[in-house]
Amino acid sequence: MIPAGPAPADGIFRAEHMLRFFCTRLPSIMLIRRIPSSRRVFSALRPVRRKARDVIRAVRRSGAIPAFWRVVDARLIGPDGEPARGRMPEMMPPPRLLAWWKLALDARGIPWMTDGHSANARLFVPALYERMARTELYAVTEESRHGPPLPLPLKHNLHWTLAVLLLFLLWQGFVSGWWLLPDSAGRGFAALQNRAELWRNMGALDVARVIRNHEYWRCITALTLHADAQHFFGNLLFGGLLLGLAARRMGLGLALLLAVLAGTLGNAANALYRPPSHVSLGFSTAVFSLAGIIGADSALREGLTHGGWRKVLLPPGAALALLAMLGTGGERTDYAAHIFGLAAGTGLGLIAGYILRERGVPRPALQILPGLIALLLPLLAWLAAFRI
Structure with missing residues (x-):
């Protein structure tokens, strides 16, 4: 005996059973009657599986990817x-x-x-x-x-490289007193401009102060000082050329950061090697580190890819030839700093070349962070020198 109930509920109960029948049993019965062979079944379901795979891929995309x-x-x-x-x-x-x-x-x-x-x-x-x-x-x-491997694509960032060199020129002019700041710049800046001896005393690589007084910031500040205009413009010419070549290969921000780090390591090694009376300054350590960076990166990313030991050994050999021609002559040349800078640049270039070979060159937007770090390191070093 079935208990009596309201008519609308009974109608909903029957509609639910009919819906289940049409959604479950009827499609399978029609499929069996209309498709006699299993080959046709799988051929009919293959487009469905492809569409389902595409739907899964579309669903898996993160919210950062636009829908279109x-x-x-x-x-x-x-x-x-x-x-x-x-x-x-x-x-x-x-x-x-x-x-x-x-x-x-x-x-x-x-x-x-x-x-x-x-x-x-x-x-x-x-x-x-x-x-x-x-x-x-x-x-x-x-x-x-x-075909053979494609040549390494180059970055078009020469204008940003020239902007960095211009900033370096403005800094050297401020330190050497080539141009004077207006009185509105403040008394502090006015007292520091045209005081080359003060800057050298506070930032040159004085081995005795680095080792005994633990003034390690001098390994960075020494890169930003030069003895005279000839010294500066020589480093600006060759350093700008090598910085432009490195920036076209791996991006300006990364190349600038590697140059500053390798130059700092080269000065640190030079301070450990030289006697306590030794004093040096100049960006030439970072210049030869750029030569080592380019040589190591070329050997790793192009020489190994194209094959042949000749193409692997040629870029480092060119860096050594550049060191022999420009980094060992002259009475005032600090050849040890150049050698250490080249060695540090080669080591960092191998590390950077391996990473870039596996993951590719960072996009221009990602070059901003290493570029800012490269510019902030000398600034922080000078703040430490003046105890600000």
Whole structure:
């Protein structure tokens, strides 16, 4: 005996059973009657599985990726304008090839973003640039497969390098008194300008003060001082040339930071090597460290990639030749500082070259942080020298 109940509830109960029947049993019965073989079943379900895979990929993207951006690392466009199916696996390429892809997109002015890590990473571009990006990446991939490795793309940052050199020139003019600041700049700055002896006494690499008084900031401040105009403009000429070459290879911010760090390490090693009476100053330690950075980076990222010991040993040999021609002559030349600077630059260049070889050159936006650190290190060192 069924208990009596209100009619609307009974109707809802029957509608629920009918809905379950149409959603579960009826589709399977129709599928069995209409598709007689298992091969047709799998062929019919293959597009569904592909669509489900694409949906999963779309859902997995983080909130930082705009919704209208498309993934371009799964299927590339061939030279005929059609999708190059079967030529590229549906996964991200190795880190080296991915770095080439990013540089190729940067060269064409195509914005891109990556999401995820390692094998789960994806490369996205705006929908309007999708076909252009796929065509460009296909060309880079095919050339890296069938031809010799592509030359290292260079950064177009010469204007920023000149701005850094101009800033260095303004600093040297302030220290040496080439131009005077207005009275509105303050009494403190007015007292420090045109006081070259004061600056040298406070910031030169005095080995006795570094070792005995633990004035380690002198390893950095000595890089920003020069004996005279000839000394300064010689370092500015060769240092600006080497800084520009390094900045085009690895970015200005990273190149400047490596130069400051290698120059500081070179001065520290020179202070340990020299007697207590030794005093030196100048940016030449960082200049030869730039030569070591470029030589080590070229040997690691281009020599090993192209193959052959000749291409591996040629860049460091060129750096040593530059040291022999410019870093060992003259009575006032501190050859030990140049040698230590070249050695420190070579070591940091090997580390940086290995990282850049695996992960690629940082984007221009990421070059700001190392550039600011490179400019803040001398400033903090001078603040420590004057106990401000």
